[in-house]
Amino acid sequence: MQFIETRGNDGVKANRVSFSEAILSPSASFGGIYVPEFLPTFDTEFLTKHVGSHYKTLALDVLQGFDIDIDEATLTEALSRYDAFDDPANPVPLSKIEEDCFVSELYHGPTRAFKDMALQPFGYLLAKEAQKRNENYLIMAATSGDTGPATLETFKNQDNIKVACLYPNGGTSDVQRLQMVTEEAENLKVIGVHGNFDDTQNMLKELLASEDFKAELESRNIKLSAANSVNFGRIIFQTIYHIHSYLELVRKNEITLGEKVYLVVPSGNFGNALGGFYAKEAGLPVERILISSNVNNILTDWIESGEYDLTTRELIKTESPAMDILKSSNIERILFHKFGAERTKELMDDLANNNKFSMTEAEKEAIQADFSATYSQDDECEAYIAKYASQGYIMDPHTATCMKSYEKDTPKDLKTIIYSTAEWTKFSPTVARALGQADITEDTEALEWIKNNTNVTVPSMIDGLFTKEVKHTVIVEKEGIKGEMLVFL
Ligand SMILES: *Cc1c(COP(=O)(O)O)cnc(C)c1O
16 A cells, blocks of 8 residues: 555655655655555454454554555564563453443553554564665654653664654653663663753754754764654554454453444544544444543644634643643544545645634534544543542543543443553652642652552552663753754764
8 A cells, every 4th residue: 555645745755655655754745744545444354353363463464454565574573562561462451440431551561651552563663664775764752751761662772763852851750751861772862951841842843954953964874754643653553452442342242243332532642543533434333532631622622613723722731741732743634534635735734824724614524423522620630530549440640531521422322442541650649649649749659659559559660760770861951952962973
């Protein structure tokens, strides 16, 4: 299969590229991104075939359904990254928390956030492709907490790839910062920045746009790539677990094959939700995808009103920071799928020029045919965390936003799958506060209190962070980034 461009073709770039080309150079004409030319079919026959399949067997068949230009041995090797998850036989377990509500736990990988689900196998594929072509790539990421650790972890010690990760000093949790600054590998660079996440992102954008930095990269024969969810190489791995979670319900005799379900997705850049949408379009029996957000509820407004309006918004810091996002990059792929390239370009141009776009009534209805949305305040999330903790289930604040969608947006006629995107250990002070320990502010103290007062344990990769040697101590002002990068390169 070939991949095409969401905003049409500019006559300079190729108008169709292979999967490997799309993952190495993820930006398309006019600032667009790549999408599959068509979707494979994952219908009842496909599902029936995989009722008894191991995660990796299902995954291989899904990947091959997209007919991508990566051979089976390489795909199998990439998928073997799931062997390092807590339970290699089932990297994505499903927990029942209500008669009709189940949590699909996407966080059992090395960095305890769902980013590992895609970044682990994707990192292997990207590095292999770079090596095969004898090309060198630099991946730069600005992180508010979860993307950084997962990106560093997947690329560490991979030949032909260098990763530089910028984080706002003081803007991440202790666990998230330690996950980055204790990573030891020659090809990794971690830089703390004086400023908040927005400043960090802007500094990265400025650096990537600067001509002398581009010239430096060129003189060193290094190309730029990206590992965020504009890269289709991440999205392809995010269709798999939606199908897997559905089959888990079948295996547990909670549904019969063919019965519809609701999916609830805590959303930021919409990669996770897009994976669910592609699975639904390909034939997975999904009634509706419920998008949950925090008070940065631009997705709620978009789905309810048809307007995507940044003009009146400023980013608000919340207890679910991975969803503190206003420009959600993957809705572009939904717009393309529903309305085509010409209209997508029109809407995205409006957003770039006027900081907003408005869909027609008919377009809004087309979005609402698949999605509904709601959002939670921090205190509502804390109340859900406390409620489920009292029933023996500890969830993180991102997952907690889903409980409002479950309560408010499902008529309880069908089973619901909630996606849990982080382990509680990454946001332990918030969980402790929800459980009545408002005076605990340090991660170490929160982890200890929760471990001692509930039924959960702290995994070794989190526990061990606090005694690991710190390898990256650089914290710079904006002006210092370029110099640090040149030393690294
Ligand atoms: C990245 C992330 C999200 C948002 O996922 P998207 O695919 O960007 O919508 C939600 N929760 C957590 C914990 C995350 O790390």
